[in-house]
Amino acid sequence: MNSSAIHAGSMFDGFSLSGPATVHVSGGRILRVDRTGALPADGTEVIDLGPSACLLPGLIDTHVHLAFDAGPDPVTSLASTSDSDLLAHMRAAARSALQAGITTVRDLGDRRYLSLTLVEEMARHPEQGPQILPAGPPLTTPGGHCHFLGGEVEGVEALRAAVRERHTRGCAVIKIMASGGHMTPGSVPAHASQYGLEDLRVVVDEAHRLGLPVAAHAHGVQAIRDAVEAGVDSLEHVSFLTADGVAFDPDLIDTIVRNETFVSLTLGIAPGEAFTPPKGMTQQEMAAHVDAVLDAHSSLYKHGAHVVIGSDAGIGPWKPHNVLPHGVADLARLGVAPLDALRSMTSSAARLCRVEGRKGRITAGADADILVIDGNPAHDPAAVLDVRAVFRAGIRIR
The missing domain is CATH 2.30.40.10 (Urease, subunit C, domain 1)
Incomplete structure (x- = not known):
């Protein structure tokens, strides 16, 4: 030894x-x-x-997608890649994260549970990548956000069965798309809910019964509200979107803080890169939108929410898999104290990911x-x- x-x-x-x-x-x-x-x-x-x-x-990234290639069109790229080639890419993505000092990642959406293969590999050869805490394919509605990852499910019994399957396979967390998103053509918009309160409660109750936490992708205000009431462990993105733009609700922020729900802010941008605006949005509109979201995030921090950083690595050129450390610049914009920023990527993130004391x-x-x-x-x-x-x-x- x-x-x-x-x-x-x-x-x-x-x-x-x-x-x-x-x-x-x-x-x-x-x-x-x-x-x-x-x-x-x-x-x-x-x-x-x-x-x-x-x-x-070692840093902990609470929200990554090793299966996305951080290219200009990761969805199309994923669809045209075989499982064996995708695994090779995922290994390279994991190594890139590790080189930046990211020693634990929570993978919140892969295809066909490929991240579980990497979990086994890293257990034998930890020097090849960070410890991976996988969610498997995220739960989403038929045709919903990221449905191409294979996690389409609806109905109470089907949702319970989907949670049980992920537990049986060895997933460390359940990911559910409470709202729409920006990456999936033909799906509902990001501000709209995909699952209602009752469905979210079913998932949370079953996951917690099996000892698993639940991470809810939630851009829309109603989706955020329902996810908190359902008892999810973390809110991902938390953009406070409505049909008319960003509109954060102080009462909802108070509820998030009171329920001690973790807020996983998807921050960090690679130097020299910029967000590609969603279809129909100009670069100027995108900048104003980002500023409004950051104002909401600042309010969450100032009111005492449990804030961690999940980079959302992989979703575009501005989000390579080593991007997490760049999130400190965004936290500074939010008024987060330097040591609080470090806690958000270490001890606080470990508590959320249920690896506290070990990571x-x-x-x-x-x-x-x-x-x-x-x-x-x-x-x-x-x-x-x-x-x-x-x-x-x-x-x-x-």
């Missing part, structure tokens, strides 16, 4: 920032953390990354998934982009 000690000039442990630290690692786990920064004297291999380096828990923190007993950056993230959150090293299960991959 290989043992080593990783030393740096500072450490963010998932909760707070401290001075020099030495993290002792063995067998893929953290044995202990020496917050004095003392180096071992017993011959243990020391990886000294220097006084300007800062240790962080998202640097402490004895946790997985040795560690990101090392250069700089002080409390003063400069963008330092998370200056990667010095990445460790996955104690194995240095960068």
Whole structure:
């Protein structure tokens, strides 16, 4: 069993920032953390990354799509790709995320449960990619948003059966399209609901009975309201859309906060890239729309909502699979404090994903998934982009 000690000039442990630290690692786990920064004297291999380096828990992306290729038309590309070629692409996407220090991802929509194949591969070879928490094909209405992934289902008994199937196959989360979206030609618009309150309750009750959390894709105001009332664990996107644009409701924000529902904001854009506006929307209208959504997100944060970042990686050129760290810039626009931004991608995300204690923190007993950056993230959150090293299960991959 290989043992080593990783030393740096500072450490963010998932909760707070401290001075020099030495993290002792063995067998893929953290044995202990020496917050004095003392180096071992017993011959243990020391990886000294220097006084300007800062240790962080590996980042957690709460919303990715490894099956989407981050190209200009990922839906068409997916449809023309065989399962074997798609798996090869998904492996490359996972490696790209890991290189950026993203050591855990929640995959919220694949085709034919291909992400479960990767789960098995990564269990044997963790150095090849992040730990994947898969949803399988998302639950959607016939012809609904992302129906091409194979998760079309309607009716109470069919919804229960779909949840049970995902549990049996080994999925870690249930994803349901509570509202429409922007990527699926011919489906309902993003502001419109796909499932009503009763259907959402059926899914949540069955999932929770089986010990699984539920993530609800919810752009529309009514879909958000119904998903919260149904008891979902996380709201994805949370755009507060109506037929007339963005209209966030302060009472609904209070309800989200009171119910302690996690809000997974799909933030982060690759440098030099811009959103492609949906059909019928100009670039200027798109910019105004994004600003309005960010205002709503800022209100959520200021009112005390549990905010995490899910990048939605894969859906376009502006969303490569390593994009999550760029989300710190969007959080800064929302007025999020630097250390809160880091918590949203580490310890808070781990709590949402039900891997708390094992992921998202640097402490004895946790997985040795560690990101090392250069700089002080409390003063400069963008330092998370200056990667010095990445460790996955104690194995240095960068």
